[in-house]
Amino acid sequence: MPVNIPGVLSGLRAHLAFLPLTAEPGDVSVSSPLASIIIALFSLLAVYLITRYLKSPWRYLPPGPIGYPIVGSALSLLDKKRFFSMCESYVFVGDIAYVNLAGQPTIVLSTQQVVADLLDRRAGNFSGRPRLIFSHELLAGGMTFTTEGHTPRWRRMRRAVNEAFRPSAVGRYHTIEADKAAQLALALADNPHDTVSGGYSHHYASYAASVVLAITYDLPILNTGKGGIIDTVERIARDLARASAPGTHLVDLFPRMLDIPDRYATWKLDAATWHRCTSEFLGGLVGEVKERMEASGEARPCLAQTLVEEADRFGLSETEISWAAGVMYIAGSETQAITLEWFTLAMVGHLDVQRRAQAELDAVVGRARAPRVGDREQLPYVSVLVREVLRWRPPVPMGLPHKSEEDEWYRGFFIPKGTLCIINVPACHSDAEVYGEDAAEFNPARHLDEKGRLKPAPADTKDEGHISYGSGRRICVGRHVANDALFAAVATILWAFNLRAEGAFDMDGYVDRGITVSPIPFACKFEPRFAEALATLSEEVGSR
Numbered sequence: 001m002p003v004n005i006p007g008v009l010s011g012l013r014a015h016l017a018f019l020p021l022t023a024e025p026g027d028v029s030v031s032s033p034l035a036s037i038i039i040a041l042f043s044l045l046a047v048y049l050i051t052r053y054l055k056s057p058w059r060y061l062p063p064g065p066i067g068y069p070i071v072g073s074a075l076s077l078l079d080k081k082r083f084f085s086m087c088e089s090y091v092f093v094g095d096i097a098y099v100n101l102a103g104q105p106t107i108v109l110s111t112q113q114v115v116a117d118l119l120d121r122r123a124g125n126f127s128g129r130p131r132l133i134f135s136h137e138l139l140a141g142g143m144t145f146t147t148e149g150h151t152p153r154w155r156r157m158r159r160a161v162n163e164a165f166r167p168s169a170v171g172r173y174h175t176i177e178a179d180k181a182a183q184l185a186l187a188l189a190d191n192p193h194d195t196v197s198g199g200y201s202h203h204y205a206s207y208a209a210s211v212v213l214a215i216t217y218d219l220p221i222l223n224t225g226k227g228g229i230i231d232t233v234e235r236i237a238r239d240l241a242r243a244s245a246p247g248t249h250l251v252d253l254f255p256r257m258l259d260i261p262d263r264y265a266t267w268k269l270d271a272a273t274w275h276r277c278t279s280e281f282l283g284g285l286v287g288e289v290k291e292r293m294e295a296s297g298e299a300r301p302c303l304a305q306t307l308v309e310e311a312d313r314f315g316l317s318e319t320e321i322s323w324a325a326g327v328m329y330i331a332g333s334e335t336q337a338i339t340l341e342w343f344t345l346a347m348v349g350h351l352d353v354q355r356r357a358q359a360e361l362d363a364v365v366g367r368a369r370a371p372r373v374g375d376r377e378q379l380p381y382v383s384v385l386v387r388e389v390l391r392w393r394p395p396v397p398m399g400l401p402h403k404s405e406e407d408e409w410y411r412g413f414f415i416p417k418g419t420l421c422i423i424n425v426p427a428c429h430s431d432a433e434v435y436g437e438d439a440a441e442f443n444p445a446r447h448l449d450e451k452g453r454l455k456p457a458p459a460d461t462k463d464e465g466h467i468s469y470g471s472g473r474r475i476c477v478g479r480h481v482a483n484d485a486l487f488a489a490v491a492t493i494l495w496a497f498n499l500r501a502e503g504a505f506d507m508d509g510y511v512d513r514g515i516t517v518s519p520i521p522f523a524c525k526f527e528p529r530f531a532e533a534l535a536t537l538s539e540e541v542g543s544r
């Protein structure tokens with residue numbers, strides 16, 4: 001249909017008649033210059049905004065979902081699987097997605113190479129942690145180095161702990177791990193028909209907790225039942241975890257609330273009291289180690305002993321020693337217990353793997369004694385079985401978030417200062433280019449060559465064969481201890497028992513516990529493999 005241009009123009013003119021846009025001959029209206037000024041200002045503003053937009057590095061953010069107003073994509077975090085699949089649908093370029101979590105810039109890293117490129121090779125910028133005002137700054141007084149930023153205090157505490165947990169130092173804990181593993185097996189045998197769904201996980205929790213506490217404080221070998229100390233440290237861990245859940249405390253959303261004078265903010269006084277009591281409790285545990293060191297000239301090796309001895313070298317205060325040791329329970333107990341739960345699921349779902357591991361144990365260790373951590377070199381299949389559990393079902397699927405401290409450019413993408421970095425560990429571990437086409441399957445043999453020897457671990461995994469321990473400067477400082485303690489438990493359980501599910505089990509489902517994920521509970525039967533197994537374990541407990 002032909003358009004009547006003059007007609008349209010005159011119609012427009014009629015509509016805009018209230019604004020004298022053009023001066024007619026003889027028109028003396030004073031508003032004409034004003035209109036010109038307004039138009040000029042708007043034009044300038046438009047030019048400014050367009051130039052700013054064109055020049056802004058924010059145009060080059062990695063691709064990602066737009067999300068909803070204000071909350072962005074924060075709500076999708078409630079379901080980890082959905083969150084990751086949402087991010088994965090955007091990682092067609094660069095293996096990196098950008099997500100707005102209620103205003104917090106966040107990137108999700110989905111291949112091991114990208115994780116290493118940023119968190120490892122640019123560790124100077126990507127080793128911070130998000131600010132947790134209530135739990136970290138007020139309750140813990142900034143002392144939990146797991147959540148401390150990339151600060152001198154974090155460096156001091158981390159270096160001191162690393163001294164006690166480096167590969168050449170962890171051999172001194174092997175006896176503790178072997179004793180605890182034997183106790184764990186005996187506890188599991190107490191309930192051979194444990195049809196309570198996941199009833200054995202209670203024993204795994206006790207094992208992990210008592211290994212960590214024994215390694216940290218040289219506490220006497222604890223029974224696998226819970227003792228008073230375990231109850232207290234568990235309460236501390238629970239309080240801190242609850243307090244750091246997003247939205248629990250308003251001060252995390254409105255940091256200016258910190259300026260409210262103490263007398264009007266009872267929550268600050270309560271937090272200070274909690275901090276004082278907890279510091280006293282943790283200081284008391286270190287104090288007992290000191291007493292043993294003074295009384296006997298030396299205590300059995302443990303983390304607290306190293307921290308006390310090395311305090312001057314690393315410049316640690318008394319409170320820093322107490323908290324550096326105290327945080328180990330929080331970081332190291334649930335993670336290990338859950339890994340053992342995934343191990344149990346893998347075993348009931350893969351009886352062939354169970355049999356192959358047991359054949360190796362029978363051939364190398366025999367039945368006259370239980371396996372030891374020192375046997376690991378001769379037990380490559382059992383050893384990679386632990387590695388494969390951590391690859392197949394990472395217990396901390398998002399890692400712990402790192403935070404960038406400066407603006408950064410990577411593969412043409414802009415990563416603003418203060419960006420959170422979340423590792424999509426399941427995606428990294430299912431990369432067919434790294435782990436093969438069967439990456440989704442549980443298959444320990446993938447880590448061995450055709451002669452059954454350990455293959456070199458894939459690039460960027462720090463020789464672990466996976467990145468379940470995180471990456472960069474913040475990589476899990478307890479990973480060598482964890483590898484040993486998990487090996488001790490797995491080897492002892494497979495040496496002593498056949499594991500069989502009683503009833504249904506779900507290989508794909510999971511229970512979301514916040515930072516960690518565990519299998520959906522199922523009943524498992526731990527059947528002794530031979531008559532003398534339990535007697536041999538009883539004899540070995542405490543005799544090494």
Ligand code: HEM
Nearest residue numbers: 146331332335336399400469470471474475476477478482
């Ligand atoms: C299966 C067992 C374990 C898993 C899966 C695990 C996983 C992790 C992960 C993902 C991180 C964060 C790394 C990062 O920020 O990139 C971490 C940090 C940490 N882990 Fe572990 N961990 C385990 C066992 C342990 C044990 C046994 C201990 C101590 C006895 C421990 C102590 C720590 C500490 C202190 C940190 C904080 C490091 C820092 O911020 O500098 N972990 N762990």
